[in-house]
Amino acid sequence: MPYGDAMNARVRSEERRAEIVRAALEVIAERGYRGASLASVAERVGLTQQGLLHYFPTKDALLVAVLKERDQWDAVPADTRWRVDLLASLVEYNAMRPGIIQTFSALLGESVTEGHPAREYFTERYTRVRASMAEVLRTEYGDRLPNGLTPERTAPLLVAVMDGLQYQWLLDPESVDMPGAFRDFLRLLGEE
Amino acid sequence: MPYGDAMNARVRSEERRAEIVRAALEVIAERGYRGASLASVAERVGLTQQGLLHYFPTKDALLVAVLKERDQWDAVPADTRWRVDLLASLVEYNAMRPGIIQTFSALLGESVTEGHPAREYFTERYTRVRASMAEVLRTEYGDRLPNGLTPERTAPLLVAVMDGLQYQWLLDPESVDMPGAFRDFLRLLGEE
Structure with missing residues (x-):
């Protein structure tokens, strides 16, 4: 298989995996993990259960991929300094998803x-x-918050x-x- | 059946129900509700699944009993005035169960x-x-907490x-x- 075709096959395979992870996210939201079946995830992406097992050999392997996906969303560039006001934006964002x-x-x-x-x-x-939240609070307030508590x-x-x-x-x-x-709550933290 | 025997039968039946609810609590803690089976609850109290259905005709009926049981634990006499420091005791108590x-x-x-x-x-x-928590806070602090937020x-x-x-x-x-x-957290609320 020429190099370009192999590349295309790999891209298609990764797209398929991503599609399966999105379907698993939906099924877990609806039924929980214990209530979710590989069959229902497979059905949602138009695969047989056997076809799904080609991408994720076990239900737990699919769960790991779902959890990693979460970590990826929440990941921010390594040099980002989280600040308390960015946490408020994160919660705003969460309310939209x-x-x-x-x-x-x-x-x-x-x-x-x-x-x-x-x-x-x-x-x-x-x-x-x-x-990591303790670090955010330390950056904002130092070793004691206005209320006297430590960041930790x-x-x-x-x-x-x-x-x-x-x-x-x-x-x-x-x-x-x-x-x-x-x-x-953030205002409670910041008050003298 | 003499009156006393009927009474005894009723007491035995209620004890049995209570025992089933306790077993259901354990099974749900271990497996979640969707992962819990009536068979595993029945086994834990030495009943057949058929015998369990005599007390609780469906899994949902058993869940309702479990939730009512919670309400009973948390119930305090109607004339009790909850206070903020009693909430701290409730959390201490929760840490023991x-x-x-x-x-x-x-x-x-x-x-x-x-x-x-x-x-x-x-x-x-x-x-x-x-x-009810807003009422507790109002009793303690009036219409504004020291930090300016309302109880609600x-x-x-x-x-x-x-x-x-x-x-x-x-x-x-x-x-x-x-x-x-x-x-x-309670100290955060109470500070000027």
Whole structure:
């Protein structure tokens, strides 16, 4: 096969993989991971289950790809300095993509059940996210926030508010102004 | 059947129901609701699946009983005035019962998936809990908290912190001091 054809085949294969991951995101949002079947993902992209297994040999392999996809969205260039006001923009942005937030809220919920394949991912992710939020707070406020707490003690609260608001908002988007509530929380942090 | 025997039969039946609900709580904590089977609940209490259906005709009926059980635990006498410092005690208490917290965190996560039988329960519960937390804050602080927010705007944050901390704590109990973090949040609210 000429080089160009091999390239094209590889690009097509990667596009197909990306399409499968998007379908898996939808199915997990609808049914959770334990309720999702490879058959339903395959059907959504017009493949047989056997055809899907060519791209992802197991359901867990597909989950790993979904979680990596999330990390890619949330990745910012290495030299980006996150600032507290950018966090407010992230929450605004999240409010425009309920499907993604639903997928990950459902996965986070399931991850606390026994032996869930996403448990380790979430445990490590939260360790990392708390550390990174503490850095953001240190950059903004130094070693003590105006309220006297350290960045390290404030970080779990910041993360908890983001996650907790997502559940309230997904359940009742008419009643819960997620970005507004998050800005209220940021103001609580910044006040003397 | 003499009256006393009928009474005994009724008491036995209620004890059996309670035992089934406790088993269902455990199974949901382990597998989530969608991953839980009536067969596994039946096995745990030494019943056949047919025998279990005598007490709970469907899986959803059992879920309703589980959710009602939660409401009963959390119920306080009608004349109790919740106060902010009692909320801190509630979180201390929650930290001593990971199984229950795991069950409800898993159910909350699943409830945002399509057509989940607990969705309506959680949506209504959060409406009620936000209103009740706003009352607690009003009793403590009046119409404005020291930071200038109204009780109604603070309530979703209070609830979000409680829920969000539960996930971080369930995933990594060694690293996350749930009651301590919650007390930090209460101090944020109370400061001038």
